[in-house]
Amino acid sequence: MTQRSGCEEPAVLPPPSPPPARFLGVSIAGVGSYLPTSTITNADLGQRVDTSDEWIVTRTGIRERRIAAPDQATSDLAVHAAREALAQARLSPADLDLVILATATPDTPVPPGSAWLHRHLGAVNAAAMDISAACSGFLFAMHTGAGLVRAEMHRNVLVVGAETLTRITDYTDRATCILFGDGAGAAVIGQKGYLELLYSHIGTDSSGRDLITVPAGGSREPASAATVEGKRHFLQLQGREVFRRAVETMTRAGQAALDSLGMKVSDLAWLVPHQANLRITQAVASQFDLPPERVVGDMSGTGNTSAASLPIALNRLQGSGRLKPGDRIMLVAFGAGLTWACQVYENTGVPR
Ligand code: ACO
DSSP, X not given: OOOOOOOOOXXXXXXXXXXXXXXXXXXXXXXXXEOOSEEEEHHHHHHHSSOOHHHHHHHHOOOEEEEOOTTOOHHHHHHHHHHHHHHHHTOOGGXXXXXXXXXXXXXXXXXXXXXXXXXXXXXXXXXXXXXXXXXXXXXXXXXXXXXXXXXXXXXXXXEEEEEEGGGGOOTTOHHHHTTBOEEEEEEEEESSOSEEEEEEEEEEOGGGTTSEEOOSSSSSSOOOHHHHHTTTTSOEEOHHHHHHHHHHHHHXXXXXXXXXXXXXXGGOSEEEEOOSOHHHHHHXXXXXXXOGGGBOOOOTTTOBOGGGHHHHHHHHHHHTTOOOTTOEEEEEEEETTTEEEEEEEEEOOOOO
């Protein structure tokens, strides 16, 4: 069975789309995150595959990752992060009119994972939908939610990035099993809040769609005994090429944001890149000539949690007390698709 759709490949990477207009009147009113309690350490992985703590830490900066309990599905993680974000926003689940769940690992393909989250949360007045954009999923969902708030079609939108990536990780493949972990992060957005959205842009380069893939389980290669036997329901990754494209794409997306806003790198207090690999965040920081202390690169205890990585990192930054009024924060993501996204916020320090 062919994996290709038959489309001609573009010869070169397309340039980024023209910068969009500045978003006004949309803010984050609360953030939250949740990590399951059990861990998989590098030493644990060394028992399963031919690897070492030293190799993993040097190549990725990761020391351990969290793993969901057997009875926890993605929505069970998501609901904890959602409740924390709602508490900070001083809203109840009934105040929400839209729930967006960004995930590549929904509880079930049908119904959408967001329906499970909607149920656990009791968001009785909200519609719920999933967005699938892999590691860029949270920012794709924030972009969508922000657009709907700005258009005054929704008032209080909960956006959650949540993953149980360990359920699609092949623990006999040393090149991928070292990378991924489970977790959830959330943000409540509306017209009022303390992090004002200044810029939002999303993009896709489908010429790289085979670089990060779960080949089977969809309509292109339906589940069968052979696909299970061939481990084709696990995440496969061409690590070196993904690394190269991640650095190049996130740098370009960040620069496009600065150009659009008429800002310089020195106007940013914080750069929060997708938390995939410490070497990737360091490489992006060095492209921008940013000192390490202004770049959030803290995946040592979580690994790559895909759509959950940015809201977890943002919540950690917010909770650390290091975020000061007036700080501008750039979030930039990259993931399977290939997808990328960038948002810039300003901390107005004024809660709703
Ligand atoms: N332990 C020891 N050796 C290993 C391991 C391991 N865990 N994994 C691979 N190796 C070996 C390889 O077999 C290879 O050996 P060889 O030279 O004898 O053939 C050697 O190490 C080098 O392998 P590379 O894959 O070239 O190693 P690299 O330095 O590129 O690091 C890594 C691999 C960590 C995966 C890196 O490429 C990476 O982080 N890529 C980006 C992955 C990522 O962050 N993706 C984000 C998106 S994922 C998503 O969207 C869900």
